[in-house]
Amino acid sequence: MIDLQLQAVEALRSISRNEKIKKYLLQNPSLYKIVLRAAMRFIGGETLAECFHIAQQITVNGHAFTIDFIGESTRDEKAVNLATEEFLRVVSKIKKTRSTASISLDLSHIGSVIDKELGHTNAVRIAEASRKAGIEMMISMEGIDRTDSILEEYFRLSKTYENVGITIQAYLHRTKKDLQEVLKRRGKIRLVKGAYKVPETEALPLGSKTDKAYKKYIETILSQNYLCSIATHDENLLMHADTIIKRHKLKINKMEFEMLHGVTPDRLLQLHQKGYKTREYLPYGKEWYLYLCHRLAENPANIYQALADAAGNVL
Numbered sequence: 603m604i605d606l607q608l609q610a611v612e613a614l615r616s617i618s619r620n621e622k623i624k625k626y627l628l629q630n631p632s633l634y635k636i637v638l639r640a641a642m643r644f645i646g647g648e649t650l651a652e653c654f655h656i657a658q659q660i661t662v663n664g665h666a667f668t669i670d671f672i673g674e675s676t677r678d679e680k681a682v683n684l685a686t687e688e689f690l691r692v693v694s695k696i697k698k699t700r701s702t703a704s705i706s707l708d709l710s711h712i713g714s715v716i717d718k719e720l721g722h723t724n725a726v727r728i729a730e731a732s733r734k735a736g737i738e739m740m741i742s743m744e745g746i747d748r749t750d751s752i753l754e755e756y757f758r759l760s761k762t763y764e765n766v767g768i769t770i771q772a773y774l775h776r777t778k779k780d781l782q783e784v785l786k787r788r789g790k791i792r793l794v795k796g797a798y799k800v801p802e803t804e805a806l807p808l809g810s811k812t813d814k815a816y817k818k819y820i821e822t823i824l825s826q827n828y829l830c831s832i833a834t835h836d837e838n839l840l841m842h843a844d845t846i847i848k849r850h851k852l853k854i855n856k857m858e859f860e861m862l863h864g865v866t867p868d869r870l871l872q873l874h875q876k877g878y879k880t881r882e883y884l885p886y887g888k889e890w891y892l893y894l895c896h897r898l899a900e901n902p903a904n905i906y907q908a909l910a911d912a913a914g915n916v917l
């Protein structure tokens with residue numbers, strides 16, 4: 603059974619990278635609609651209006667939310683500028699609706715892979731608009747080939763924008779050193795395990811070794827009362843954070859638990875009911891295909907759920 607699960611995960615990873623399958627999906631409206639139904643468990647729809655509609659329920663549950671206009675590795679300058687405009691629309695909508703929300707983005711979605719300065723200019727536009735609106739802008743962490751340039755851009759932005767935060771990946775060996783530099787800045791730190799395929803020499807394997815590193819980073823960050831987001835669904839790590847906070851009587855005003863929309867929502871609610879600040883990460887947009895494949899690959903049981911969701915009112 604385990605072998606079968608691993609095979610399913612590998613198959614999903616390869617499906618997610620297969621451009622022919624993606625094109626086929628895009629050209630078949632009926633199939634597209636069915637697969638979109640499965641994606642809707644994890645995304646806020648394809649438009650900003652849909653996303654805000656779904657965000658209402660998140661707010662009713664007492665959580666803050668983070669909006670990401672899905673996309674990464676965009677190599678077309680027009681698309682990059684359109685994505686920047688879309689993020690500016692998100693900022694203005696959050697401000698207008700006075701939502702307890704922040705934004706999150708991949709630098710490679712707004713120009714960094716075309717030209718460093720184009721990426722910087724667009725990041726500044728969004729960071730400036732966010733600062734004026736009193737909104738946090740989180741930068742996602744991408745593959746290891748981009749870690750240096752993402753951190754460099756974060757350090758550059760953080761000289762002017764305290765509302766800009768950074769995601770760090772517990773599985774990378776280099777994080778031990780990077781964290782020391784990141785802690786010298788004021789922006790929020792979002793701690794994740796790490797989702798990208800990385801050479802064995804660069805990272806700990808996912809499992810007990812990464813979890814041990816994650817726990818150590820939780821303690822480092824929390825003990826300094828640093829602005830942070832513990833972004834995991836892992837029960838063992840959630841319990842560890844809770845234990846550390848209680849054992850050392852740490853303040854919890856600057857920390858929050860953040861989870862992906864549609865993944866373990868009951869657990870997030872429990873944390874909220876315990877008095878913790880909680881947040882859901884809610885991505886939207888038409889580029890949901892890869893995002894859906896990642897969520898399914900993370901937890902093979904989701905494949906059954908996706909089939910049921912996709913069948914929806916078809917059955």
Ligand SMILES: Cc1cc2nc3c(=O)[nH]c(=O)nc-3n(C[C@H](O)[C@H](O)[C@H](O)COP(=O)(O)OP(=O)(O)OC[C@H]3O[C@@H](n4cnc5c(N)ncnc54)[C@H](O)[C@@H]3O)c2cc1C
Nearest residue numbers: 742743769794795796797833834835836862883897900901
């Ligand atoms: C807010 C947020 C932002 C993120 N940003 C980044 C980023 O910028 N860069 C990056 O590399 N990674 C990012 N990630 C992804 C992260 O690195 C992990 O891949 C992902 O969170 C799964 O790891 P986990 O800590 O939940 O632990 P896991 O060991 O993957 O999961 C622990 C348990 O959580 C549950 N679970 C986890 N995923 C699922 C799922 N899809 N469906 C159902 N149950 C599930 C299962 O019960 C599982 O046993 C982000 C995650 C979050 C929550």
